[in-house]
Amino acid sequence: QKEVEQDPGPLSVPEGAIVSLNCTYSNSAFQYFMWYRQYSRKGPELLMYTYSSGNKEDGRFTAQVDKSSKYISLFIRDSQPSDSATYLCAMSAPNFNKFYFGSGTKLNVKP
Amino acid sequence: SQTIHQWPATLVQPVGSPLSLECTVEGTSNPNLYWYRQAAGRGLQLLFYSVGIGQISSEVPQNLSASRPQDRQFILSSKKLLLSDSGFYLCAWTKNNSPLHFGNGTRLTVT
Numbered sequence: 361q362k363e364v365e366q367d368p369g370p371l372s373v374p375e376g377a378i379v380s381l382n383c384t385y386s387n388s389a390f391q392y393f394m395w396y397r398q399y400s401r402k403g404p405e406l407l408m409y410t411y412s413s414g415n416k417e418d419g420r421f422t423a424q425v426d427k428s429s430k431y432i433s434l435f436i437r438d439s440q441p442s443d444s445a446t447y448l449c450a451m452s453a454p455n456f457n458k459f460y461f462g463s464g465t466k467l468n469v470k471p
Numbered sequence: 472s473q474t475i476h477q478w479p480a481t482l483v484q485p486v487g488s489p490l491s492l493e494c495t496v497e498g499t500s501n502p503n504l505y506w507y508r509q510a511a512g513r514g515l516q517l518l519f520y521s522v523g524i525g526q527i528s529s530e531v532p533q534n535l536s537a538s539r540p541q542d543r544q545f546i547l548s549s550k551k552l553l554l555s556d557s558g559f560y561l562c563a564w565t566k567n568n569s570p571l572h573f574g575n576g577t578r579l580t581v582t
Contacts, residue, residue, distance in 0.1 A: 394570045403477075403561050403573035404515075448515070450571065457503060457522060459571050463514035 361386055366449055366462025375471050379436040383449035383462045386430065390451040390460070393425050395434045398446045398464070407447075408434065439469045473498035477562045477574030484581055490535075490549040492577050494562030497543065502564040504545040505571065506537055509559040521545060557581045 366383045373379055381395075391412055396404035408423040410416045416423045422435040432451075436443055449462040477494045484490060496502050506518040517530045519537035527537050534553050538546045545562060562574040 392568060392570070396573075401559075401576075401578065403575045406570050406572065409570045452568075454568060457520055457528070458517065459505075459565075461515045 363387055363460040364449065364451060364462045367465055368463055370466040370468055372468045372470060373439055375439060375441060375469055377439050377469070379439050379443070379467060379469075381434040381436075381447050381449075381465050381467070383432050383451075384430055385432070385451055385460070387451075387453070387460070388427075388430070389453040389456075391454055392452045393423070393432050394450040394452075394459075395421075395423055396448040396450060397443075398448060400445075404448055439467075441469050441471050443467060444469050473564070473572065475562060475564055475572060475574040477577060479577060480575065481578045482580070484552050484579065486554055486581055487551050490547070490552050490556070490579070492547040492560055492562075492579075494545045494547075494574055495543055496564045499543070499564070499566055501542060502566045504539060504543075505563040505565075506545065506547050507561040507563065509561060509576075511558075515561070519547070552581045554581050 364385045393410045395408040397407050398404040410423050410425050413425045413427045420437045424433040446464040446466045448464045450459050452459045474497045503522050505520045507515045509515050520528050521539045535549050557580050560577045563571045565571050
């Protein structure tokens with residue numbers, strides 16, 4: 361079993377839709393949870409960073425962590441064509457030197 | 472603020488030639504440094520990471536090596552490239568349980 365599972369998509373939605381991206385994980389030691397956005401031929405860009413459980417909101421983006429279910433989500437409200445990219449989830453634990461990534465979900469927002 | 476520089480952006484090399492990719496971080500000291508490889512449409516594969524000068528951990532035994540000659544410099548090398556070394560190489564840094572921050576990557580094509 362992989363440490364982190366993420367549906368690769370692709371996910372295609374119309375402009376203005378609410379997008380839900382999800383990852384599941386197996387290691388209960390994970391405490392730090394990240395979402396990255398990666399445009400084609402670019403490095404991943406950090407979108408959201410949360411510690412432990414709960415929600416975090418930043419503009420149109422909301423990150424949720426449910427540690428009891430080992431499940432994390434990223435919601436994008438009022439999606440725009442510029443949101444079209446691959447979204448990667450990542451996680452780590454205190455004093456771990458490694459980060460564990462999902463395989464990425466490719467999102468296409470149609471005008 | 473911290474910045475990460477990675478070069479070159481693209482590289483085309485013949486099979487059997489050597490490789491040297493360089494990454495430097497500015498604005499912080501004693502970061503953890505990472506090299507990842509991303510195959511087309513695939514997730515991130517951790518190649519090497521370093522927690523200090525001269526300290527290298529290898530995650531995948533292969534044709535590549537890494538060195539950290541200075542605190543904020545991380546080098547990825549190969550003596551003889553293989554076709555299978557083609558990919559998108561990403562350098563990243565972190566410190567004190569902060570999220571990973573990536574460079575813009577090097578797209579390597581081995582012909």
